[in-house]
Amino acid sequence: MEKMRIILASKSPRRREFLERLGIDFEIIPAENPEDMTAFKNIKKLSKSLGEQKAQEVFDETQGNRIVIGSDSMVYVKGKLYGKPKSEEEGRQMLKSLSGNWHKVLTSLCVIIEKNGEKKVYSKVSVIKVKFMKLTDSMINAYLATGDYKDKAGSYGVQSISSKFIESVNGDYAAIVGLPFCELYKILNAEGIVE
Amino acid sequence: MEKMRIILASKSPRRREFLERLGIDFEIIPAENPEDMTAFKNIKKLSKSLGEQKAQEVFDETQGNRIVIGSDSMVYVKGKLYGKPKSEEEGRQMLKSLSGNWHKVLTSLCVIIEKNGEKKVYSKVSVIKVKFMKLTDSMINAYLATGDYKDKAGSYGVQSISSKFIESVNGDYAAIVGLPFCELYKILNAEGIVE
Numbered sequence: 001m002e003k004m005r006i007i008l009a010s011k012s013p014r015r016r017e018f019l020e021r022l023g024i025d026f027e028i029i030p031a032e033n034p035e036d037m038t039a040f041k042n043i044k045k046l047s048k049s050l051g052e053q054k055a056q057e058v059f060d061e062t063q064g065n066r067i068v069i070g071s072d073s074m075v076y077v078k079g080k081l082y083g084k085p086k087s088e089e090e091g092r093q094m095l096k097s098l099s100g101n102w103h104k105v106l107t108s109l110c111v112i113i114e115k116n117g118e119k120k121v122y123s124k125v126s127v128i129k130v131k132f133m134k135l136t137d138s139m140i141n142a143y144l145a146t147g148d149y150k151d152k153a154g155s156y157g158v159q160s161i162s163s164k165f166i167e168s169v170n171g172d173y174a175a176i177v178g179l180p181f182c183e184l185y186k187i188l189n190a191e192g193i194v195e
Numbered sequence: 196m197e198k199m200r201i202i203l204a205s206k207s208p209r210r211r212e213f214l215e216r217l218g219i220d221f222e223i224i225p226a227e228n229p230e231d232m233t234a235f236k237n238i239k240k241l242s243k244s245l246g247e248q249k250a251q252e253v254f255d256e257t258q259g260n261r262i263v264i265g266s267d268s269m270v271y272v273k274g275k276l277y278g279k280p281k282s283e284e285e286g287r288q289m290l291k292s293l294s295g296n297w298h299k300v301l302t303s304l305c306v307i308i309e310k311n312g313e314k315k316v317y318s319k320v321s322v323i324k325v326k327f328m329k330l331t332d333s334m335i336n337a338y339l340a341t342g343d344y345k346d347k348a349g350s351y352g353v354q355s356i357s358s359k360f361i362e363s364v365n366g367d368y369a370a371i372v373g374l375p376f377c378e379l380y381k382i383l384n385a386e387g388i389v390e
Contacts, residue, residue, distance in 0.1 A: 142390035
């Protein structure tokens with residue numbers, strides 16, 4: 001039987017780490033970033049659609065028996081969606097919005113499987129709530145100076161030094177890190193890929 | 196002025212990692228494990244008392260300006276308290292109890308500070324809820340075979356391979372890992388130790 005390729009459609013080191021934990025062989029073929037957030041009516045639908053776009057793009061570029069994993073993470077606070085900050089100043093504004101408040105993290109998971117000519121698609125969004133402590137300007141400045149905020153949706157990482165700011169979370173923790181890990185495990189287990 | 200020593204009264208690698216994230220110099224002087232769980236009436240009081248015992252023991256062994264950090268983690272499910280498993284069989288029983296259910300993690304933090312002859316004590320317990328997916332016997336066996344369950348309260352780690360079993364959490368995530376990190380950061384920030 002033809003081997004099943006497992007392809008992660010993301011170059012995020014945090015997503016890669018989850019797959020490494022499973023002890024399976026996988027490839028990384030990053031999708032182009034389709035993150036157009038200018039027009040959205042429903043943030044859950046937007047998140048779902050971005051995960052699906054990423055998985056579909058890499059699925060279309062590849063052939064044979066394969067499992068393609070796409071995911072997208074966004075931060076939503078006070079009616080605004082935050083992706084990765086484009087500058088230190090944008091990072092500062094995001095952190096000020098998060099300070100002392102609950103916000104939402106939306107992380108989608110889309111898994112497209114082709115096995116002996118048959119295709120299956122799983123697609124889901126996890127919505128998680130995160131509470132930040134009240135931050136002073138000097139806390140924000142000291143954190144921005146570390147550079148840790150770069151390349152992170154919402155300008156913080158839940159696993160890095162900025163975890164000191166997080167008072168509480170409610171939902172799928174792995175999805176805040178960047179991937180709904182338990183959901184993915186259930187799919188890969190059902191497909192006989194991991195025990 | 197005399198230097199302030201920072202002492203972690205635990206040999207847990209996960210607690211050490213949190214302190215390393217803060218970028219501060221600290222020592223490790225593990226407390227003896229006072230974990231006597233035979234007689235408890237109130238699990239929050241028990242958890243608080245264990246954190247305090249650990250911090251107090253190391254505080255009593257040391258002198259001068261110092262901050263001693265003690266912490267204790269326990270898993271509580273269906274009226275039973277779980278510390279670290281003593282055998283693979285005990286690990287299996289713990290995982291079977293966790294399977295498909297919500298459980299509680301109780302993690303205490305006790306910080307004792309002596310500064311120029313004055314003493315301050317902070318003591319708090321974080322109670323966090325964790326939901327496991329339903330586990331099959333073969334999932335449990337495969338996980339036990341990795342050895343990852345050893346030396347972990349409740350026979351799982353929220354950051355290790357067993358994180359694939361976790362559907363949801365509710366509360367201070369760092370406290371599930373092993374230390375109420377945001378609480379500790381607030382104390383150390385107020386003391387002028389970290390920005």
